[in-house]
Amino acid sequence: MSGITISVPGKLMLMGEHAVVYGRPCMVTAVDQRMKVSIELLDQPIFQLTAPDLNISHYQKSIGEVGKGKILKETKFAEIAVKNFSDKYKVTSGLAIKTQSDFSPKFGFGSSSAVTVGVIKALAELFKVKLTQKELFDLSYKTVLDVQGKGSGFDVAAAIYGGTLYFQTGGSIIEPLIIDGFNLVVGFSGIKADTVTMMSLVRTKMENYKTGVEKIFDNIGKLVNEGKMAILDKEWERLGTLMDYNQNYLEDLGVSTSKLNQMIAGAKAAGAYGAKLSGAGGGDCIIALVSAKSRYKVSQAIKKAGGQIIDTKVNAEGARREV
Ligand code: MEV
Secondary structure, three states: OOEEEEEEEEEEEEEOOOHHHHOOEEEEEEEEEEEEEEEEEEOOOEEEEEEHHHOEEEEEEEHHHOOOOOOOHHHHHHHHHHHHHHHHHOOOOEEEEEEEEOOOHHHOOOHHHHHHHHHHHHHHHHOOOOOOHHHHHHHHHHHHHHHHOOOOOHHHHHHHHEOEEEEEHHHOEEEEOOOOOOOEEEEEOOOOOOHHHHHHHHHHHHHHOHHHHHHHHHHHHHHHHHHHHHHHOOOHHHHHHHHHHHHHHHHHHOOOOHHHHHHHHHHHHOOOOEEEEEOOOOOOEEEEEOOOOOHHHHHHHHHHOOOEEEOOOOOOEOOEEOO
């Protein structure tokens, strides 16, 4: 038996969520809390999955049944990733997969896309299939769409490329931004958001008020383009202001919550350059852009508003082989 371990970073949306599903750009950064995916070849034609973070231990089925029949919610991404890779590259060996994450699946750090990328990259290494980053992106993104039906793919790109990216829907633009990093405080609201539900909510709003919502998306897109210049020029105050404006539009879209708003208000009052929800909304995390000096005070304020501080660094390395 031989095995391989791949580690994949989590992600945080900096600006542009929801609008990116409708063709506008976004910015995303990879974080240094990682998902590890280990795969071993088995002599038997079986598929095994152990994912302690999802309470899955020794889930097993015949390899021919992977991605078919009854599939558990928790095993979907890994199974469909294996199925898509196997269909494309005609491999049929038995596999034992283990995932282990530094971060809780509740944070909205992109555990599903991280597992997907980790599985496909590990299989490519195991079976000596040379994949470019874009080919890895395309197969991983297809997998995410097969499972959840919608999504821009920004999380898949962050998992693969790492760093901080300017991204456009479906990977039509994946542009790494060459920066040293920046100071971000991350506060978890304690509530796990369901991304697909939040996307459906925005879709309904879009269908009911198309002109208005399209305008919001256009404006968010403009903020992202300005944010990209601000981040490249290290203009933190300006970036913070743009994040604040982005948050206002997210509130207009109806995806913020009073808990998120309180954490954001606390961060701002304590001196953050800017603060907003990150991701789908409805829960998950807020991000606050800070100076090194204001970090502590902002963290305390977010805690006071009921948030849990997640200690993580941004601009982290993309998917890599560990063993
Ligand atoms: C979710 O983290 C961000 C959304 O824009 C969905 C997506 O881009 O796939 C709401």
